[in-house]
Each structure stands twice: as structure tokens, then as C-alpha cells.
Amino acid sequence: MHLIRNIKTGLIEALYVHIPKTAGTHVRLGFDNHPDYEVIYISDYFESDKLGKGSIQAKEVLGSQISHLTITQAFDYYPNLETWIADNDIDVFTIVRDPYERFVSCFKFLPVIMRVCPWREEPFVKKNQDIISGLLCSQSTYITHNNKICARIIKLKDITKTKFEIIKGVTVDFRLKSNSHHYAMNHFNAEFLDFELTPENKKFCEYLWADDINSPHI
Secondary structure: OEEEEEOOOOOEEEEEEOOOOOOHHHHHHHHHOOOOEEEEEHHHHHOOOOOOOOOOOHHHHHHHHHHHOOHHHHHHHOOOHHHHHHHOOOEEEEEEOOHHHHHHHHHHHHHHHHHHOOOOOHHHHHHHHHHHHHHOOOHHHHHEEOOEEOOEEEEHHHHOOOEEEEEOOEEEEOOOOOOHHHHHHHHHOOOOOOOOOOHHHHHHHHHHOHHHHOOOOO
């Protein structure tokens, strides 16, 4: 989960709920290339005590999974977050993807996680079980709290191959190809998993992510 800060004013203007395998690399590049905005981890901002200490030290508990907190996790770790969002008119947004496309992308990405910390090593379980559960978590879970959608939803299918204003004043070019798979594979020297959607695993996707398949928001 990332906060979007206006460099000129120093104010946080938006909160990006980053669901794994939903064009997050495009979003990050869009802000990284913008002179007036920067992306920071939510945990870094909270450590400044501007929002109050959470009940759990998120960095210690979640590690790199801090990038992919669900709304409910964020409200749990940072009790003042929900009120802060309302009081400061923060634009909470996310990108959602066709569940079947995301399903294939998630499974292709698994070798990267295994390469970072091999299965047989104890640190894998401690550091990466939350990463795997987050990767395979439904998109609805990321953006729903107490049965309420808590984010402005952008559908990837509607913005692919376009230039899209992701927040006011920041346009991201989704016409450009950005393959996070190949970057990760090269970075961690991991092999690409050959995984395609078949009738069998399509049924598994529909079981695993039934809430996404049936949601009008995804």
C-alpha cells in the first residue's frame, strides 16, 4: 500500500491500494517519472507519528508484504487511518484486472517467490507465506471492509493501451509495455513458469476467486 505525496506542498493526496498483478509497475513508473509527486510506503509515513502508531509494527510482521496490504489489514495495523482518510479527503484508488488474466499472471510469478527464498529454508515460511497468500487473495478482499467498497476502482480493461489520468494531474501511459515478470525473472535469476488457462484450472480460479467472478466491481 502506497501513499502519493505532492512534493511541492508536502501533502499526501492519494492512497494506492496495490493489488498484486494488476499493472502496479505501470502505476509506479507513472509517478516515478512525474516531477511533482513521489510514492512512499504507508509504513514510512506512519513511523513519523503523523497518524499514530499502529497496534502492530507492520514492517516487522509483514516485511515486503507492506506493499500489498488489504484495506482491512491497513485499518487494523493503523487504527487512525480510516479517520485520517476522511478528514483529509484522501483519494483511495486501486486497479482491478480480469480475474482469469490475473490468475494466470499470479501463477507465472510464483517461481520468483521460490527463488527469493527456497522452499526448504525456514526463512521462506516466515517471510513469504504472507506474500503467497496476498498473491492468491481475491481483489474483492483487497478493497472491501465491513462489506463496503473502500476504494475508487479503475478497471484495467478500460485503460489498457490508453493514457489515463490516474489521479488529478498525473497521467500514466498504459500504451507502453511494462513486463514485471521478465524484470523479476532477470533480477532473481528465476525461470518463467509455463502456465496457461485450461478448463481445469479455470474451474479452480472460479472456486478460488468466486467473489471476484461474481462482482460487478471487478
